[in-house]
Amino acid sequence: MKKKKSNTKYIFLTLILILLFFICGLAANDVISVKKYAKKEMTVIKKAEHTDVDKPRIFEMDDILYSENGDIYEGFKDAPGYSHYCSKFDGTGMAVTADNKVYYVDGKLEPRYLSESSTSAVISKKADFVLYNDEVHEGCVYDAANDQKITICEDYFTVYDSAISSNGRYVAFYERESGTIIRDVQNPESFTTVSKKDLDAIAVSPDGKRAFFKNYDDETYFAYSYHDGELFEIARGNHFDFFVNDECTEAFVSDIYSTYFYSTDMETGVKILDDDLFEVSCQKGPYGIVGKHSSNMIADVESFKGCILETISKDYYFDSPYKSLILLEQYSSNELLGFDNGTVYRLYRDSDSDLCIETMENGHLNSNKIEGIDPFVRSYTTCDDLSKIYYVDRDGNLWLYENGEHKLLHSSPDLHSNIQYDSFSQRLFFIEKESLYSIGDDPEDCRLEFENADYISHNYYNYEDFVVFSYKMEKRYVRVFGNYMLFDS
Numbered sequence: 012m013k014k015k016k017s018n019t020k021y022i023f024l025t026l027i028l029i030l031l032f033f034i035c036g037l038a039a040n041d042v043i044s045v046k047k048y049a050k051k052e053m054t055v056i057k058k059a060e061h062t063d064v065d066k067p068r069i070f071e072m073d074d075i076l077y078s079e080n081g082d083i084y085e086g087f088k089d090a091p092g093y094s095h096y097c098s099k100f101d102g103t104g105m106a107v108t109a110d111n112k113v114y115y116v117d118g119k120l121e122p123r124y125l126s127e128s129s130t131s132a133v134i135s136k137k138a139d140f141v142l143y144n145d146e147v148h149e150g151c152v153y154d155a156a157n158d159q160k161i162t163i164c165e166d167y168f169t170v171y172d173s174a175i176s177s178n179g180r181y182v183a184f185y186e187r188e189s190g191t192i193i194r195d196v197q198n199p200e201s202f203t204t205v206s207k208k209d210l211d212a213i214a215v216s217p218d219g220k221r222a223f224f225k226n227y228d229d230e231t232y233f234a235y236s237y238h239d240g241e242l243f244e245i246a247r248g249n250h251f252d253f254f255v256n257d258e259c260t261e262a263f264v265s266d267i268y269s270t271y272f273y274s275t276d277m278e279t280g281v282k283i284l285d286d287d288l289f290e291v292s293c294q295k296g297p298y299g300i301v302g303k304h305s306s307n308m309i310a311d312v313e314s315f316k317g318c319i320l321e322t323i324s325k326d327y328y329f330d331s332p333y334k335s336l337i338l339l340e341q342y343s344s345n346e347l348l349g350f351d352n353g354t355v356y357r358l359y360r361d362s363d364s365d366l367c368i369e370t371m372e373n374g375h376l377n378s379n380k381i382e383g384i385d386p387f388v389r390s391y392t393t394c395d396d397l398s399k400i401y402y403v404d405r406d407g408n409l410w411l412y413e414n415g416e417h418k419l420l421h422s423s424p425d426l427h428s429n430i431q432y433d434s435f436s437q438r439l440f441f442i443e444k445e446s447l448y449s450i451g452d453d454p455e456d457c458r459l460e461f462e463n464a465d466y467i468s469h470n471y472y473n474y475e476d477f478v479v480f481s482y483k484m485e486k487r488y489v490r491v492f493g494n495y496m497l498f499d500s
Contacts, residue, residue, distance in 0.1 A: 059493030067118030068102035140179025181219035183212035221259035294350035330374035349397030389428035
């Protein structure tokens, strides 16, 4: 499931404008204090019990690491300046750069120190290999499974201009002696020359045969695809952000004026939008290549066919670069997306206040009202794939709609209308009698989670599906893998 970003776009732009205005009014030596002030302080109010989880996932929030097993690590919280966190697709491993030092962290939350004098590091998306520069700025890959450092470049190396494949086998980068190359990590003497030019690598495929690059030359940005032993120009413009798939066979390339789509079976990129691409939504991702908010994103999908393209003002359904994009009519900010093997589902409330599901498949849209739900439901949400829809009716009854049937989960005149589905625990959270409760799909599976709670907030997008709630507008909390954290004022 992915919440529509229509509200987020405007919040994002507003915050950028406010931040720019604020910084412009500060003296240069005040900017650092703004960075430190921007960090939220968090206090553990209720600690989760440790549970044994095979390969637990990690979540980072405000420089605190949370493990799916219930553990917390706060060792990076007081690091000066900004820290960077780069995660695998499944969230079970992470590369951390804090105080110019690089670490590898897995779900055990026992950071392994790799190097100092480093400003960034990235982890391969499907394996535990960390790409970083060491103390003498040589390029290195850390093999976590074997606790081994592999030197891949003895030249001056920068991570942000380089890319590592999702399996950790290949690295694309520039070195002065050979040019832009793709090197085999398992056999560093083996490499393929892409170009003698200094190109910035965006992504490289798991077999090392395809990659995306960009460079800046004569006041123009160029986007390139490397495949079949040749380098092809995709597009040229003012600046480029990339959305690529893991196999490096497809990409959306976007600047502030236009968006191009490219596939390796095409001669060049095709312009599909006269607009900047804000986000791509698909079944798996995309995820930031170098961090959560990276301008270059990668998705673990075979093809972008059937994805949703979001610009600042409009959303589109993408089926083929040779077909017109299908504009999605926006009814409200609370529109939810689900993906299932090439089919897109959108849950929304239409202009008559009816809950509807729109199905998008093979370039066609079909919208149907959900029967049996009265108009003007107080709130609604869904699980990841939209197969289960939860809603609160006007009488304060909490329902589950699944497989065409409606099941009453809970009924109370004190039930608050705000509800939220936590995809990590796979439970629905709601407020009743100034307390936070959760419930499964069985009405008997209802439990008290936290006392002194009267409102669930949906505006904290950085916390994904974790539940953020407050009490009397004075205290605000977030629940992460069973831990309850207080936002310090």
